[in-house]
Amino acid sequence: MTNVDLDGVSRWYGNVVAVNDVSMSLGTGVTGLLGPNGAGKTTVLHMMAGFLAPSRGTVTLGGEPTWRNPAVYRRLGLVTEREAVYDFLSAYEFVLASARLHGLAQPEAAAQRAIDLVELADAQDRRVGTYSKGMRQRARVAAALVHDPEVLLLDEPFNGMDPRQRMHMMELLHSLGGAGRTILFSSHILEEVEQVSGTVQVIVSGRLAASGDFRTIRRLMTNRPHVFAVQSSDDRRLAVELMGQPSVNGVDIDRDGLTVRAGDYGSFTRALPKIALASGIRVRRLLPSDESLESVFSYLVEA
Amino acid sequence: MTTISWITARGLFGRRRFLLLFPLPMLLVLLAAMSRAAGVDPGQWGSPIIYGLGLGVVLPVIALIVGTAVLGSEIDDGTLVHVLTKPLPRWQIVLPKLGVATLVTALTAAIPLYVAGVLANSIRFGLGLAAATAVGALVYSALFLALSLVTRRPVLLGLVYVLIWEGLLGNVVSGTTVLSIQHYVMTVADTIAPTTLLEGRVSLPVAIVMSGVFTIGFTVLAIDRLRSFSVAGETS
Numbered sequence: 001m002t003n004v005d006l007d008g009v010s011r012w013y014g015n016v017v018a019v020n021d022v023s024m025s026l027g028t029g030v031t032g033l034l035g036p037n038g039a040g041k042t043t044v045l046h047m048m049a050g051f052l053a054p055s056r057g058t059v060t061l062g063g064e065p066t067w068r069n070p071a072v073y074r075r076l077g078l079v080t081e082r083e084a085v086y087d088f089l090s091a092y093e094f095v096l097a098s099a100r101l102h103g104l105a106q107p108e109a110a111a112q113r114a115i116d117l118v119e120l121a122d123a124q125d126r127r128v129g130t131y132s133k134g135m136r137q138r139a140r141v142a143a144a145l146v147h148d149p150e151v152l153l154l155d156e157p158f159n160g161m162d163p164r165q166r167m168h169m170m171e172l173l174h175s176l177g178g179a180g181r182t183i184l185f186s187s188h189i190l191e192e193v194e195q196v197s198g199t200v201q202v203i204v205s206g207r208l209a210a211s212g213d214f215r216t217i218r219r220l221m222t223n224r225p226h227v228f229a230v231q232s233s234d235d236r237r238l239a240v241e242l243m244g245q246p247s248v249n250g251v252d253i254d255r256d257g258l259t260v261r262a263g264d265y266g267s268f269t270r271a272l273p274k275i276a277l278a279s280g281i282r283v284r285r286l287l288p289s290d291e292s293l294e295s296v297f298s299y300l301v302e303a
Numbered sequence: 304m305t306t307i308s309w310i311t312a313r314g315l316f317g318r319r320r321f322l323l324l325f326p327l328p329m330l331l332v333l334l335a336a337m338s339r340a341a342g343v344d345p346g347q348w349g350s351p352i353i354y355g356l357g358l359g360v361v362l363p364v365i366a367l368i369v370g371t372a373v374l375g376s377e378i379d380d381g382t383l384v385h386v387l388t389k390p391l392p393r394w395q396i397v398l399p400k401l402g403v404a405t406l407v408t409a410l411t412a413a414i415p416l417y418v419a420g421v422l423a424n425s426i427r428f429g430l431g432l433a434a435a436t437a438v439g440a441l442v443y444s445a446l447f448l449a450l451s452l453v454t455r456r457p458v459l460l461g462l463v464y465v466l467i468w469e470g471l472l473g474n475v476v477s478g479t480t481v482l483s484i485q486h487y488v489m490t491v492a493d494t495i496a497p498t499t500l501l502e503g504r505v506s507l508p509v510a511i512v513m514s515g516v517f518t519i520g521f522t523v524l525a526i527d528r529l530r531s532f533s534v535a536g537e538t539s
Contacts, residue, residue, distance in 0.1 A: 084380050084381030088313055089310075101386065101391060
């Protein structure tokens, strides 16, 4: 298991602070690096990949610094956002060259395995210059995976992929994370992160705004009312009973049922069954409706 | 051939920029052949064509095009990251690229200079020019390769060195010849095949030592700069 650790990392360009005192530790599994455009995601990723020196703090991979240390690339694979590939090579030549530069014992077999992994075998002998954006992206992922790295960093990996390719890439990241790899991918598209990873590092304006499972993060945001969708055998009577509860801030009623805004997640979820039991009301449906990553994210960005 | 050399050579010959290498050498050979065919005294045309055009323009300009392309074009289009994310000591990236740049420059510039040297004087003079051109190709390539890592405008800075420092100041202020690759090349050629067409203005020991200092110094600089190569984020 190889961890990537950032300890008190800042990066500034002149007077502009791009990343401000960020500490995080990435372990095995898939982690999403989330933030609006311009938040500092790419800067963090480049520091992790050894392509940018932190102005302050340390960035290590498996305990070794990544800056000015090419040896870390034995354990690290990187897919940058910029879709630069050697257009004059075929995908096979490109991935094979990567395998050779890694000094692998059987570069041909490793290149073929990596190309098969990203499902590019049919087009592997065509020049990369003739590829679609999604195919080029897969060729770059294959080159980054050719040495079977313990850590894989990807900057906006789903850019330019069609839905099927996107799904395949998500499955690939899932399986790599499940196999004990440390995978970090950045994205500003919430659905992507939500589908691939429960664990997020949220960067807002260069600072680490939140870290961990996004559902847990949401529950810890006690200053934000939690919104629940409730359907019961008698919505109007349940609404009256709920308004008497100190943990409930407000209830809306419409044809689909109740929308309850609770101030305290724990108190409300404990109180609801008791109220329903005491009033003889059957609760048919109880859904937290703002535990999506989108609501967590918008709360963090607004904060 | 190492994988780095292979990628570098494929990149060099796969870009249209490569076509820029040919007009100048062809012009050099054409002018020398026409002068010879017209029966003009080599003392009249030898120096302007071989020194003025060959060593003053063809060699440094070809070295500039190739030397800044072997690393600079990969920096410009972002493909260098593929090489840098490999567990290679950075000298294993710089030296093959320097080797390719030197070889391509030497072949492209030395052949026409050899032909011009033979037409102007003798085979020995042609061989002396070719050998000196090969030395110059190495030194210029080291300089221009390092420039592509220390500045975003390596071609402009290289042109300033070739045209202003060597071309202008080198002929006006005698002290500048000590830092002029062109004059090292002339001295080496003049030593191998002494003629009245070329006259080295620095001594052979100075030419040899300074060629070594330029080559090693700029190669070490390039290796060090590549170790600290930063990639700025596009969306950061």
